Amino acid sequence: MAEHVRNEDRRKRQQVLADFGEFALECQDLDTVLNEACRLVADVLGTGRAKILEIQNAGRCLFVRAGVGWNPDVVGHVRLPMSEHSSETFAIAQARPVISQDIRAEKRFEVPAFMKAAGVVALANAPIFLPGRKPYGLLQVDATEARDFTDEDTEFLRTYTILLGPVIDRLHKVRDLRASEDRFRLVVEGALDYAIFITDSEDRITDWLPGAASVFGWTPGEAVGQPSSILFTPEDRKAGEDAKEIETARREGSAPDVRWHLHKDGSRVFIEGSVTTLRDEGTQVCGFLKIGQNVTERRIADEALQESEARFRQFAEAASSVVWVRNAETLRFEYVSPAFERLYGIPSEQVLAGHDLKAWAKLILADDRGRVMDALRSVRSGEPIQHEFRIRRPNDGEERWISATDFPLVDAAGRVQRIGGIYSDITEEKRTGLRLETLVNELQHRSRNLLGVITSVANQTLSQGGSMADFEIRLGALGRAHGLLSQFGSDTVELGALVRLELAAHVSAAPPKVVVAGPTVHLTARQVQNFALALHELSTNAVKYGALKRDTGRLSVTWALTRDQRDRRRLLLNWIESGVPIQHATVTRRGYGRELIENALTYALRARTEYVLGEDGVRCQIELPLT
Incomplete structure (x- = not known):
């Protein structure tokens, strides 16, 4: 009779193992699988209670993750510290099931208070290990009366946890993969300025994601099955750039994809991206992943900026005046036009960024130097300034007059990032002005002298009896x-x-x-x-x-x-x-x-x-x- 009972128990336990294995294969939710595992083991061992504790916080505590026969405030709520003297820690350290027939007489470890309060008298702890012997936690079977867990019970629990470990590991991976896929889907579906699509080994489109539809205008139904060359401009297709790109990716594993592309409506979009080769387990090329960002607006802005800079340089290099740009913080030159060397008599390299600012300041006459530096500081605060100063050129020692127009260069936020200016040589104008001033003074002086001479000639002519004709003749000589x-x-x-x-x-x-x-x-x-x-x-x-x-x-x-x-x-x-x-x-x-x-x-x-x-x-x- 006893043998018949034992055989029946073995059959039930084998059935439980089979049922659990089948259930775990069909279910993808970890909590559901763990709760079913607790139900089955509590039922087959006749305790009515079981729970699974999961190691958390880098091994500092155990969390009651699943269970049956426990009040709602235990499962999913209770966390136990992994003290050195707990039954759970003891079982994990032993790496095998640990049985306590009566916790009241237990000397090896301590039993948590909430279990005593729940009337637990006997328990069996079976550690759960993931593949690679990484501890996951414990399967704990609890009895409310003294219980003599047999060797067969212990072996069943050990077999049960051996089966449970890979199931938990698989479900972890399924969960992580699903989370990763969800994140990837969210990123892919949200990144509408990124064109992401996949082609087969012949470079025909197989997967057309939302970003690609947003960037290029084609729907998945229109794009799938088409060669990716439909995205290339006519001139690039004529030059064979589409084939070159794929061959480079096939040969080197990836290829840059930075060029103008064609939109469905015939307009053009500039893409910065790459093509990555996809290979199967046999390392054969099975397709290509293409990811590119739509940077059309930035590209247009860059081209406009380059064109603007080219026009600026053409203007600056053709101008007879010196055109310059300085860093607003350091006041060092970042750019000077070719006219600088003609005006200042020194190579422009001596004053460009990274060189001593004093090399330029020393050329300014000492009487003017302070005013020039004050003007630059005023421009740095946002105020345009017009002023004049003098320099002495080191190559010929000549003093030159400069008319300066300094102005701030601000960023989009209105902050002064750089200052610019135009220096014009006005030496000849100054000299002409001085000559005119001298000429006016001389004219005034000469006129006074001439009037004096005329008066003297008139007086002498008339006093000696001369005629008006004599006076006119003498005036002719003066004329x-x-x-x-x-x-x-x-x-x-x-x-x-x-x-x-x-x-x-x-x-x-x-x-x-x-x-x-x-x-x-x-x-x-x-x-x-x-x-x-x-x-x-x-x-x-x-x-x-x-x-x-x-x-x-x-x-x-x-x-x-x-x-x-x-x-x-x-x-x-x-x-x-x-x-x-x-x-x-x-x-x-x-x-x-x-x-x-x-x-x-x-x-x-x-x-x-x-x-x-x-x-x-x-x-x-x-x-x-x-x-």
Whole structure:
């Protein structure tokens, strides 16, 4: 009879193992499988209670994951610390089932209080190991009365947990795979700016995911079965780029896919992606995975930026002014146009980013340097500035004036990231301005002098009984002198030109009896006015009474340069008339002309003069300092 009972128990336990195995194959939910495992074992061992405890928190606690016969506040809620003296820890450490027939007499370990409170008297702990002997937890069978668990009970539990471990491991992997697939699906379905699709070994589309439909416009029904070359532009297909891409991926495992592609509506989208070769277990190519991001807007923006930068460089490199860009924080140059070297006289490499800022600042004149740096700091705070400063070029030592326009360069948020500017060489404008200022001052000075001379000529002419005609003739001499000043375009006149002009005003052509000779000498405007009047008086007298009146007369006008005791230049001019019989030259002629030569030139020009009526004509010598 006892043998019959044992055989029946064995049959039931084998049936439980078979039923559990079949159930575990069909069910994919871990909690359902664990609860069914507890139900079956509690039923076959007749305890009515069983639970599975899962190791959690890196081995620091046990969680009651499943169970039958327990109150609702136990299963799914209770966590037990894995103390060194617990029955659970003891069983895991023993790596085999541990039986306690009566926990009241147990000396090997402690039993959790909630189990005592639930009336547990006897228990059997069977550790559960995953493949690789990794501890998962325990299967615990609880009895509310003393129970003598037999060796057959222990072996059954050990067999049961051996079967349970791989089931749990498989369901973990199914869960992880499902979670991974769910995450992948969410990513794939949510990444609508990523074109993701799969092709077969002949590069025909087999899987057309939502991102691909969003980027390229074709629905799965339209795309599946088509060659992926439908996405290539006509020019790329003509160049064989579609075939090259697949051959590269087939040969090297992957290939870049960065190019313009074709949308269903004929427009173009720029894709940055890659093609990855898919292989089967026999390493044969079974298809290709293609993933690419739609970066059309960024590509268009990049191309526009490149075009803008190219236009900027063309403008900057063609401009005669220096175009520059600085880092707003460090004030170091990041770009300078080719005109920099022409203006500053040093290579642009000496001031570009990474080089000492002082190399540029040292070129600025010390009096201007502080103002220039203050201007840059103002621009850095967002204020455009226009200013001028001076530099001294190291290659030729020349001082140059620069007109500067500095302005902030801001980002999309309005923050000053860089500052830019244009430097123009205004040295010639400055010099022209100075020349104009000097010219105006000289004109005012010359006008005052001319008015003074005219007044003096008028007074002398009228005081000596001269007529208005005489006055007008003398004004003509002054006019001729000022005409020469305008002709020379400066504030000096060449002496030879002045002498020849005055003589030409009195004789129709230069006769052979007139000699004019001397080196090139320039007289200032002040000297010209008085000297022209002296030459006029000498020429007029020569025409009326002297060498230019008679055919026998001769006239020599010569001059030379000398130096005084202090090595300063002086002009020595000799007016010599000859061939004039003394009886025809007895006129005293101490009129205005002689007064001008002997007195006015001495006063106005600090000249030394000598006027002599010789036996055959006039001899006049004029010596004056040159500036």
